[in-house]
Amino acid sequence: MDTLADYRPGDFYFGTSRRTILGRGAKRTFTDSDVTALSEAVPAALEPGSLAVGVLPFDTAVAPGHLVLPETVRIAGPVQPAHRLPVGAPSAVRAVPEPVRHAEAVASAIKILKDGGLRKVVLARALDVDFDGGVSVEAILHNLAADKAGSYTYAAGLPSGRNLVGATPELLLSRVGGQVVSHPHAGSAPRSADPVTDRENAETLASSRKDHIEHAVLTEAIVETLRPFCRSLDVPREPSLVSTPTMWHLGTVVTGELVDRDVTALHLAAALHPTPAICGTPTEAARQLVGELEPFDRGYYAGAVGWMNSEGDGEWAVSIRCAEVAERSLRLYAGGGIVPASDPKAELDETSAKFQTLLRAMGLEL
Template sequence: MSSPAPARPRPVHRAADLLAAYLPGSFYYSSARGVLLADGVHSHVRGTPGNRAAAAAEALEAAVLAGVANPVVVGAIGFRPDSGSSLIVPAVVRRAEIPGDGDLRLGESSPGVGDAAGSGGTSDGRSRAAADAVESDGNVGGRAEAAGNAAESGGNVGRRSQAGSEVGTGGRSRAGSVAESGGTAGGRAEAASAAAESRADAGGRTRLAARGGNQGQAIDGFRSGSGFEGADASLRNNQTSWTVVPRPAPEVYAESVRRAVDLISDGELRKVVLARALDLVGEQGVSVRKLLRNLVVADPAAHAFAVDVSAPGDPAPRTLVGASPELLVSRKGNVVTANPLAGSRRRTGDPAQDARAIAELRVSEKDLNEHALVAAQVAEVLGRFCTELDVPEEPEVIGTPTMWHLSTRIAGRVGPGGPSSLELAEALHPTPAVCGVPVDLARDTIARLEAEDRGYYAGLVGWTDLAGDGEWVVTIRCAEVSDRTARLFAGAGVVAGSDPAAELAETSAKFGTLLRALGAEGVA
């Protein structure tokens, strides 16, 4: 009687090692759930817009029949229905997960981080963003099972409610109530004048509670405990100078905002997001590896990504790389989470200035109404699929190294046989955070008023597996890199009362994430 074959040891990876192992052409994605690095192509995922989830499911089933263990679909989808898609089933997948059970369940609060927001350093929550080496399920050939089941991102949910039904005591709203309210009252949140509690979501990003707090949170120093301690934070692209071409010119963008405000005043358009681009041309090729590494080290709590989006006819390989703060949707088991962002202020690093910016953001009727439009639409779409849905009545403020955002974290449950993460993402895309209200009219307005095709900007990037689990984020704070050129994108939401100069300044602030990572601060 033969002895059973010895079990192959499960591969163990560190987040920093997977980041270091990234090469142009690979797919890289990191978030609170862990790090996924994919190489090679087992198969391409075909499919028409709105039907890519079905095509992905077919490709995953075919991969299983072909002997691929634990297959996943990874890639990006562009902004417009006719935009490109880079979805594939990769040949090899490695991952690093967060150790322990970081799940947050519906009805549980996020863990507190005390006074970390004002400590001049980082909170334990942010430090958890992408942890050290952990064991992941292996498969034939030493491949790691794709993309993780570590930390559930369902924080900031209180009492449960049935989707579409009223909530009892506890203050959570039904899915559609934000749309009916037309936005939160300007005086709901008190000015950020005193120290207050601070919370962190499962991903570790600091969330400032409704009564303000110490906003002197350090922008630097996010590396300790993040899992990326081995990465070199000082990497630069070694460019001695950049040629910068704004697309369009700032004054042309401001005029487009004015035209959009007029359209909103005259008709049924309620919101439109207008974007602009910066082309940075270096004296030598832009290093995607260094750019990605700088983005991850600067903010491990962000959803960092790098994906090959080369198309036939491109003179050189093209990579979409970025660090998005905005979770479009994740699914883990039956728990679904979305985190729409809308309403922003520049983060300066000066405690007094940041406190004023946050106080203004909390009571700005324009920003609160803009945010309400986005949260309402996301809640309405998820309400079609979820048997339970929790929607906070008021947004919170979250911080990235360069910006403050109004944020609503929405969590729900899907029933057995429910939609995959990609199906949910397709149903949500594009949200009013990157398009507008109503969607079709806003998208047509964008096509008329924007000078450049967005391509993959304001689309989605992420992964999904055979069980339907996965995570998709909005492709903002990103650039498309090809040879010596990096094209950066940034947008701002235009609503009634928008000021063209303020929207232009907002896009300039949002460019800061990529400019800093490129070592090009101050060039634009």
């Protein structure tokens, strides 16, 4: 039973090293800008043994949360295809905004951060890619799985009829019984094909004060949000180096024991989102600055993607390293955390490195 080979646009797919989930069709659809309402309505509608799957946007003022109870759900073992599939023929690529404009936005953010009030803001940019014929979401998903591009390989149908597809390293929240886990990532460096440079990049990241500050702001926020829900929380004192085929990151595995098992995975994911990994601190001021400095809406980039069962268990990953795919075009997104010690050129390079996850899967070298 190959869930990946059976994936079709419009389906929901979520693959990890432990399992793959394929959801097709919709017995019921929940589309709501009030995520708290969603996190109450969805569990109430789940029959024993069934799953809800879907996406949360970056900002519910712009796009609604969208969950479905699929007509069919298939859960199978992990897959890692050996070959690659052709994605389509790109005819044009446009940066939104122009790279130099992104660096300017970062410079403005740094100035605002230095003036005080904000500790961190995450700024993103996009690449729009046109295709001569159609573009195959199936092939992008398949190639991301073949590349082992991230711990969570995903695709989800959106209310617009488009598809979100990506492979993220970052776990927002998982719940199994009373056990919750979050694996926030912040602090980044590119991988290199040269092993010596690759190791140097990792070591520079591991000892970078700027990246540790960026990371600490994030871990603090995760811990602060989870603490009231947990009787115990385990938080390593120092982050660890984690990697994807294209990026090094600093990551911290936070684990906790829930006080109340009625608190579902979706409820916790909604409470955590948007974390300072993809928005900033304080949240509201950062979200406003993102809106002022980015010349596009993020849609379902920097939101969450995942599933929950009738017990309230589930997994929600941070929807980064992704593209929103239309029939003959797609938009890729990449962002990075800005703190007062950030450098605009380095931040621009970081977004270019983060685009590589999807560009590789599309067979594009930029």
